[in-house]
Amino acid sequence: MMNALILGNNKINAEAARVLAESGVGAEVLTDVSEILKFSGEPGGYTVVTQDGTARFTSVIVTEPPRYAAVEADGGTSVCLADEAETERLFDPKRRDKILILLDFAEETPEYLAAKAVRLAARLAKDKKDVVFLSKTVKSGYGDGELCDREARNAGVQFVKYEKASVRYDAGEDIFCVEANDGVFEISLRSPFLVTAGFEESGQLKRIAKKLRVRGSTKDGINDDRFFLYSAFTLRRGIYYLNPALTAGDEKQRVKEALQPLMEDMASIGADGYVREIIRGMEIPEVDPNKCAFCYSCYRACPHGALEPDGKASAMKVIEPLCQACAICEAICPAQAISRTGGGPAPAGGGKCKIYLCENGAAEAFDEILPSLGDRGRLIDSVRISCGGSVGAELLTGDFKDYETVIVACCVEDACRHMDGDKRACKQTGRVANLLNKAGLGGKHAHVIHTSLAMKDVMKEQLTHILEESN
Amino acid sequence: MIVAEQKPIDELIRSLEGFKKIVIASCGTCVTVCMSGGEKEALAVQGLLEANAKEKGQDISVSVVDLKRQCDDEFIDDLEAELLDGDVVLSMACGVGVQFLAGKYADKVVLPGLNTTFYGAAKELGYWTELCAGCGNCLLERTGGICPIARCSKSIFNGPCGGSQNAKCEIDSEIDCAWQLIYDKLTAMGRLDTLLEIHEIRDWSTSRDGGPRHLRKDDVNLDDAGK
Numbered sequence: 001m002m003n004a005l006i007l008g009n010n011k012i013n014a015e016a017a018r019v020l021a022e023s024g025v026g027a028e029v030l031t032d033v034s035e036i037l038k039f040s041g042e043p044g045g046y047t048v049v050t051q052d053g054t055a056r057f058t059s060v061i062v063t064e065p066p067r068y069a070a071v072e073a074d075g076g077t078s079v080c081l082a083d084e085a086e087t088e089r090l091f092d093p094k095r096r097d098k099i100l101i102l103l104d105f106a107e108e109t110p111e112y113l114a115a116k117a118v119r120l121a122a123r124l125a126k127d128k129k130d131v132v133f134l135s136k137t138v139k140s141g142y143g144d145g146e147l148c149d150r151e152a153r154n155a156g157v158q159f160v161k162y163e164k165a166s167v168r169y170d171a172g173e174d175i176f177c178v179e180a181n182d183g184v185f186e187i188s189l190r191s192p193f194l195v196t197a198g199f200e201e202s203g204q205l206k207r208i209a210k211k212l213r214v215r216g217s218t219k220d221g222i223n224d225d226r227f228f229l230y231s232a233f234t235l236r237r238g239i240y241y242l243n244p245a246l247t248a249g250d251e252k253q254r255v256k257e258a259l260q261p262l263m264e265d266m267a268s269i270g271a272d273g274y275v276r277e278i279i280r281g282m283e284i285p286e287v288d289p290n291k292c293a294f295c296y297s298c299y300r301a302c303p304h305g306a307l308e309p310d311g312k313a314s315a316m317k318v319i320e321p322l323c324q325a326c327a328i329c330e331a332i333c334p335a336q337a338i339s340r341t342g343g344g345p346a347p348a349g350g351g352k353c354k355i356y357l358c359e360n361g362a363a364e365a366f367d368e369i370l371p372s373l374g375d376r377g378r379l380i381d382s383v384r385i386s387c388g389g390s391v392g393a394e395l396l397t398g399d400f401k402d403y404e405t406v407i408v409a410c411c412v413e414d415a416c417r418h419m420d421g422d423k424r425a426c427k428q429t430g431r432v433a434n435l436l437n438k439a440g441l442g443g444k445h446a447h448v449i450h451t452s453l454a455m456k457d458v459m460k461e462q463l464t465h466i467l468e469e470s471n
Numbered sequence: 472m473i474v475a476e477q478k479p480i481d482e483l484i485r486s487l488e489g490f491k492k493i494v495i496a497s498c499g500t501c502v503t504v505c506m507s508g509g510e511k512e513a514l515a516v517q518g519l520l521e522a523n524a525k526e527k528g529q530d531i532s533v534s535v536v537d538l539k540r541q542c543d544d545e546f547i548d549d550l551e552a553e554l555l556d557g558d559v560v561l562s563m564a565c566g567v568g569v570q571f572l573a574g575k576y577a578d579k580v581v582l583p584g585l586n587t588t589f590y591g592a593a594k595e596l597g598y599w600t601e602l603c604a605g606c607g608n609c610l611l612e613r614t615g616g617i618c619p620i621a622r623c624s625k626s627i628f629n630g631p632c633g634g635s636q637n638a639k640c641e642i643d644s645e646i647d648c649a650w651q652l653i654y655d656k657l658t659a660m661g662r663l664d665t666l667l668e669i670h671e672i673r674d675w676s677t678s679r680d681g682g683p684r685h686l687r688k689d690d691v692n693l694d695d696a697g698k
Contacts (some may be wrong), residue, residue, distance in 0.1 A: 144541030
């Protein structure tokens, strides 16, 4: 019997519980995360201890909405996009002033708020308002994004892409002055109406993320903006983030739509394919309790929250259904206590250059470009790894006995499905490059290549360049 | 725990110049946890030393011995054969471990691989901060659990000094003013009146000023003659 804990203070909780019940999923609602005294377990059996007792849930659905606060400048307060009552006041027919919508100001605006902003801009323009829409990036990847953009443009919204902007509030005139620069031109805009996405005040959401050990692209935040995952999935399996603002339509419809992929995934929990499908044949690491220093480094580093302390053994252990075999824990573990039973680097093949290939994109890209490298290709020994983040300095330094050049090919920035594997690869390689220099091994090189299946040509160019340089 | 960082690799290479058979001894406790002297770090040094020797055309051998702890005889005795099977031991332990090994084997060259830095804790993954100065006379009950000796740059007892600005220290804007932290913590606990108590001039003989320190627990160590 599937059941879910709906966690967060959101008016859609009752509707979500109703939709789940319709599909035979029992649901309980908890609005305040501080009531959870202990949270443990794995998908299919998360244990939640509160003062009322212990309950088990097959999954957890977080509904706490991100909270955005208005931007304040010199005493003036902007209209916050997330505040619907405030944005409705912009339609006041008596006010004919220009309306400035400023995104990516205090911080990068999340996609669902950008979508909201474009829709608002289109509605305002159709209502004969003069709307200027300023943003640093164009986000139209969501559902009907391009359609919304076109609609807003046709309605007469002026779009401005900027690089830098500053906001000043003139209290005497009750007016905001926005100075924006696109790298070449400066523009100055003045209006009593400044609409911003504001900045995230995610105190409660952060507390939930910490309690459930969910990692996000922002520190301690919940992941809902990574393009390679469906937006409702967090990095910890069986824990979802439901944000109906991501979809269009009326609220009931939105809740139902947002829950659909979650329920499909929930149905697969416990099925055999759940683990293997995702990790693509990579081995799940094991912790040797005799070597484990019980230092919690792996626990802190694991992007999937897949390690937990085993008090009896005084060591960490891997929660298999949560593990995605990225092996970042293996690279982090200072005691060499974590290793995979089967995998691991292949033996030396006699080339001059060794390349570690992240299986998320680099490996396939390399396979495709290898024939076109010709004779140079024979100089390269390749090893498939689960993630660029699984490569530690000790592994790379060990390679320099046999190789002149060692390359780690990992994902491009923000594309790592283990969150920060590309950054870890970069840092480890950088550290090794530095050590090589200091050790008087200037002829040996450690490189990192950021790549993906779509970047084969770039990867080929980089590889050719590196091989030429090391000759 | 004891926090340490690895010595620069060029310094290690210089200090190991001339040795043909090098044994690197890692230590499985504090320095493993602070990622400076555990087996993994020892392997990284091994890799670099070997590559460096190969580059120079030198014939050396480098092995790694993973000791659980370098400050207890029994752990060392278990791996003594491997440990002594070289011309030199590069100890990747804190200063305690290096001295323990050097003292245990009178004729053995034991070199330090780390710089021992402080007593501290991991604030987050990969970031350690100093919390204790090991002064031998703890006063944390009077300062809200924040040590002015270890965490105030001037180690002052009745702070803050005039250099505290916006809760930061004048020597580095990244360092929190310990006395601001003490004030905030005592306020939060409702024990601000603790600050009204004047700290007497301190007896530093429990600290380094009293010379090397010893501790004997009579109920465990029954050697009365050793007193």
